[in-house]
Amino acid sequence: MLDPRNTEPGLHPVSHGNGLPGTIPEALDRAADIYGDRLAVNFFGEGKSLTFASLRRDVDRLACSLARLGIARGSHVAILLPNRLEFVVIWLAVARLGAVAVPMNVAFTAREINYVLNDSDAAFLFIDQGLLTRWREIESPPVGLDGRRVVVVGDDETGAERYSRYDELMADGRDSFVTSDPAGSGDLINIQYTSGTTGFPKGAMLDHRYWLTIAVANNAVFPPGIRSILSDHPVFYLDPPWKLVYGLIYGATVHFSPRMSSSHFMEWLRHYGIELCYFADPVINKASVGSDRDNSVRLFLGYHYTANMVRQIEERFGAPVREMYGSTETGTTLAVPLNLPDEEILGTCGLPAYGRVCKIVDEEGGIVPAGETGELWVAGGAMFKGYYKRPDINNRVFRDGWYRTGDLFMQTPRGYFKFIGRIKDIIRRSGESVSAAEVEAVIRELPGILEVAVTAVPDTYRDEEVKAWILLENNLNPEALPVNDIVSHCSKWLADFKIPRYFAYVDNLPLTASGKVAKKPLLDGQPLVGIIALVDREETIASC
Template identity: 25%
Template sequence: MNKEWNWLKKRADIHPEKTAVIDGESGHKWTYGEVYKKSLSCAKMLEGKGIKSGDRVVLIAPNGVEYLILLFACRELEAIFVPFNWRLTVHELNDLISDCKPVLLFIHPSFLHLQEKLSMDAVAYDVGEWKEDIVFSAGKESLALDQPWMMIYTGGTTGKPKGAVLSYRSVFTNSANTIITWGLSEKDTTLTILPMFHTGGINALTLPVLHAGGTVVIYSQFKPQAILEGLLSYQCTVVLMVPTMYRAFIKLEDFQKETFPHMDVFLSGGAPCPVSIYDAFEGKGLPFKEGYGLTEAGPNNFFIDPSVAKKKRGSVGKPMLLNDVKLLNKRGNEVKCGEIGEMVIFGDHLFQYYWQKEEETKKAVRNGGLHTGDLAYQDQDGDFFILGRKKEMLISGGENVYPIEIENILSAYPGLLEAAVVGLPDEKWGEKVVCAVALEGLDQGDKHTDQLLQAFCREKLAGYKVPKEFYLMEELPKTHVGKIDKKAIVEHVQNSRLFIDTTINEN
């Protein structure tokens, strides 16, 4: 197959009256026929503004149906859809504008206060303006699979954001892979709360569920009670949230009461999931599992049955049907079962290139595989366990220390909300293992906390892995997509006073 067929048009032809999208907050619904016709109307407007193949079209907006309308409108003209992270500062937004040089920038009315500060003119819009009877005339049935379709900027936790360009092949393969491997169908309904400017919001479940003929319920704000009520009232079958969201979700009184009869699975992604969240779902007998992905690959790469995830907490399972994963050592050879290696992902769902960053693209994709920079191992059953970034691995006293192992142990500590392990330069150890924690109801002056944390770690960890220092934070800093920001934690730790010093004998 070398063509991408317009599956939204085909869905609109087959099930024109089937509900495709619901605004979770207002309850407004759009059928497949309406979404497709609005995308053609939007394409007509883009054509009138001179948009042509390869032009970048930017959107700054909270989650909403406009992401889908503009995405498919860009398809008609072979333009590149570029959603911006609206949580960025004006300075950061202008950096992105300078990088991708968009021809057109659409801005949601709620962000009109930014217009005067942006380095290019923005077009305010109203979805209602994209009338369904003003139709783009061309209506391309199929396009070359290698044509760029969207560009999503990476999180930038290790440097400036990079624009990952995804082709029709990338998006289609991820969608087809997800539908086939995860068993999605037109009976599925998902709730999208992850930001749609991020691959987790647009590509993890939104496009695959629509491709399968299901329904997507979109929320623009994360309010735990509203999300819980939405899952129930819209009879959702699958949802993806990050651990910080689940942490608030499981604390709800209604979470303890409800049975969620329609839910097939709760998915967690974006960061390792604490055991306390696993405990909460297992205690209610609800299916729960973790996944792994990144903007440059999918983001869907693994499948694990919830029954297996229950037994193997922290595992993401096995590679999906249409992609492969290998673990390689520094010499580029595959490691053995139980050995740690860098994850390299293969498949047609990989991104095409980083925008105007040829050397970084060549560094990331070598011999047909995406070198993720993430470390993992496989158990004897072939299931994968993620250990975190290569750059996050610490070498303390000549020993390799994997932060996620310590964080997983600490996640079971009573009252612990969050924990993040980082390394600091140290003359004696090379790198010193330290930990930032957020604890519920902790008296900052409690002199016994250091002993309790130290004893808790020493029960399950070798001495060299036990953090030498603990730092108290009310809440650990997050990136714009809800991941714990370890770069910010290192800066905080280096510039703040010591909370608890647990320097111990390493023997």
Template identity: 30%
Template sequence: MASWGGYNINETWAKVTFLMIQTVYEQFSAAAKESPELTFLCYPPSDDRGYLSSGAEFSYGNSLDLIDALATSYIEAGFVAGHRVALLLGNLPDHFWHLLALNSIGASVVPLNPAYMDHELEYAIKFANCALVVTTADRVGDLNRVCLSMSPHVSVFGLNSKEDTIPRPTCDAEVIPSAKGDREALIIYTSGTTGRPKGCIISNTSCLAAGESYGEAGGLINFEPGKDRLYIPLPAFHMNVSVYTLNTTTRLRNCIVLQDRFRASTWWSDIYHTKATCLHYMGIIPPLLIKSEKSQYENCHKVKFGQGAGVDPVVREEFESRFGFPLIEAWGMTETSRAIQNCRIPRDPAGRAFGFPRAPLEVLVVDENDNPVPFSTPGELLVRCAGENPRHGFFSGYLKQPEETEKVWRLGWFHTGDVVIQRDDGMLSFVDRKKNIIRRSGENIAAAEVEEALIEDSKIKSVAVLAAKDEFHDEEIHACIVLMPNSDASELTAKSIFDFGRSRLITYKLPGWISFVDKIPVTGTQKIRKEAIFSKDFNLKQDVNSFDMRSFKRKKVFKNE
């Protein structure tokens, strides 16, 4: 038996997998040929998902047969290397069949968010020069309405429709690199708070680098090839599923347990019945599970670890104590492919620590002028790959936006936009996104710090902190709160929450405004959409569910008051 990255695996498998593979499809095909009987995809039963209601499993071998047959159909339709095909298939297994089939012929996919409005669909399809859109039968009408208004028209192919022949491509293929690793595998649109989303070009090399980074993290991330089943309730149009998870899983011949979205009511049942051994989370998920009713399955699982980002340290401690496995905080971006995880044994307990950088990633923490800052000083995180090519394994650039690409790569480092602190031993801790830093009277306040303090209040179900313009302090802290069902949206409740925060935050970090809202919008990946909490004409001072706490911040607090 050969040893590779800490794993004992067949010598032939090690050679084929790690030395010869250049594409996403080649990695999957090698896994399927080596272990055709192993499960590739698993879907838990679900009454309201809209498909596979009884649940289903698909083996590597059967999946490869479907994928290769689909690739033949694409070739017969005239598709070649360099074509792009948009996929609007949700989390259906067909998403993976089409992605891998197209990758096998050198074409790339553009995953679309099913929640896109017509103008967003038109932009994503047209901007990427897609030659075809593949969607579910119930969305064919929507996509035809969009695509027939475009010039030239883009064909739409619906699953299980009467027309079972893939249409010919409606545009020419793009010019592609000769090296298969450099060829485009996906274009993933990142959701921005302003302007159009950017299309990140993800190469085969970038996909494989993601799988290598996660698969070989080690420590608490103790994957066992051919044995692990990773539960993930995130959308397939996102990097986490279609790049990070897919390529880690196929690298190790493991199984993806896929749910279409997060449901607190079925979370533990899903995990128990699918025999999941690890899982992915977003920061909003653990507190919701803690505040949910006890499940008969919550302590009957086989989960070894969860990996994600954005969980409050206090919530993490309570979660791990109740549910019995570690939540491993990680950092990564669509553009970087590789991730950094706080997975060393023993795990560092520091607040929002997300790990030590591992080769080949190098990091630098800088000020607003790109000058390195001292250890333990907040600054922007810069990353690159060690060696002659600092961009190796990263995204290939922003589609049709070379200036934006060079802007984030200035001085040979990728500028992440994340504010972090690095200790003198190398450990990195997350502070906040640069755009989530509130500037109040010259003080920089991380929205995440205020959110972490307030979420501990039992009256609060969820919270998001924004910057509100202020005539005296430039910006003031604005806490938007969804209350638990037994709490009322009153000024008395707002003052109670303010007083709760006083014991956890220095005065200038306390919320100057508290607004009670019905919900806090999130993306398909459960990231909070702060820009969508209020309408554009929202007036904070006139809103009946918003309460001014600024006078309480100015009052002197005595020990005996």
């Protein structure tokens, strides 16, 4: 049974009766036995859905065939799929076999895909039919990852003859399957790649307890009896899997959208009777169409909301909004409880979640007084197990059992944790994590670039946008290396969401004592540089 530790004051779950399963496959079996013909997952963009019983049947059929294909406990299985039902079945089948899933962003270029495949030691690959062209662009794929070890998902079989076919594997499987070597609660189920300040993404090692703990922690915040959840994020991110696991444990239906859409958001809420979802920020700036309170939502989740924004959403849409803070490394870490202790908690990230202990420290690791800013450190059971094959980074981010988040927080006099900013050089654009170091490395490859700095720019709709500060070599002007050339180069090596929108050509960049670019003056709006030209690649906004 799952028993995450939490010895500090914070949010605790209500009783859950017969206890919790210890692994994801156990959660699936329990859900199929208890909830049976209740709808489990609905990918409404495809018109495909499965009950809890039929989900277990499909997972067992696939797991049976995958075992014959050679996937076993400990195998690393990459998954390159958009939001489609097969992702859920594959992820659970991989878990059934005790193997490890490696989800990948479908926006990745061939270069990025190859990096993750090699770094994760992936021995098998599930890939969407529409992404085969990108797969074939990889000049030197990992040794052995070809032929039958590549499973193509999709209806169009053109050009996929040499690979395994998902539909054929499903047809060849059995409705009931039991592995002889099942995973334990502490075994890995995911290597989840996340951007980092060192450039290329790092693989966070997540075990079965990690996902189960998130479900329990979130249940301590949610209204009781949630039955309908909207998942509108890409399935290869963190949110869809925890919503799926929550649904398995508590019997909720998860409705998966094809993509995020502020224009369809309210329609989805009403049509599917959604009771729980993340609020789509751009909707607050849209004009009301009919009654915005005409919905079944019992709780909106959000992050980085001011107290005024929370009140505005609650008044207009008629449902409470609660802040939650977490990360790939720590899962659900802080949350504002459903029943507010007082109004001061609004605009903060609340209190430590179930299974988490938090503190705010100075550069020496000493706890800072309330009202002062420091770095958030997190401890507790069932967090990530470190970064795959990154002992040097693991030694830096862990100290005496505490994980150093790299995020700046302060604690209010009443003990609530308030997010201030990031120490990490990470840009959050429309839910995507963009490594400034990775983008800088790609731009530096261009002839004529002397130095480049990539920073975040506040954006109403995307939370943050990406801005590149370009310092050209002597005697070069922007016409010698125009924005279109930089964007064209970036598009060959970076996913679209990583490509800067804003470009500032400058005549110098501030440096630290060690000779690195000092980004704080740039972020503070006091760059101490001469701006030669400022360009928005969607629209030229200034030139001087």
